[in-house]
Amino acid sequence: QVQLVESGGGLVQPGGSLRLSCAASVSIFSTIAMGWYRQGPGKQRELIAQITSGGRTNYADSVKGRFTISRDNAESTLYLQMNSLKPEDTAVYYCNTRPALPSWGQGTQVTVSS
16 A cells, blocks of 8 residues: 655745655655645645656646656655745645555645745
């Protein structure tokens, strides 16, 4: 059973940065595509960034140029570097495979506010 544990969220001012981490307990981590998703207040969960097993990345337009997804296959860890944060980035952030598995971690709250 796959376990996904997100961390690194918090309260940050507009324009600030955060780095999220996702520890994945999956033996085949290095062979699967992964993604970061988020769910803002009153909104549906959305995919914002994804990375293939080979390191190819893709981003939603809303975060392109500001967020960077990366992975450490040796540590089975996924990262999301978030720069130039905006209030509309406020959400609970989740990691999951691509496509997503039915079960989700608890996520990590990111709040962008002055």
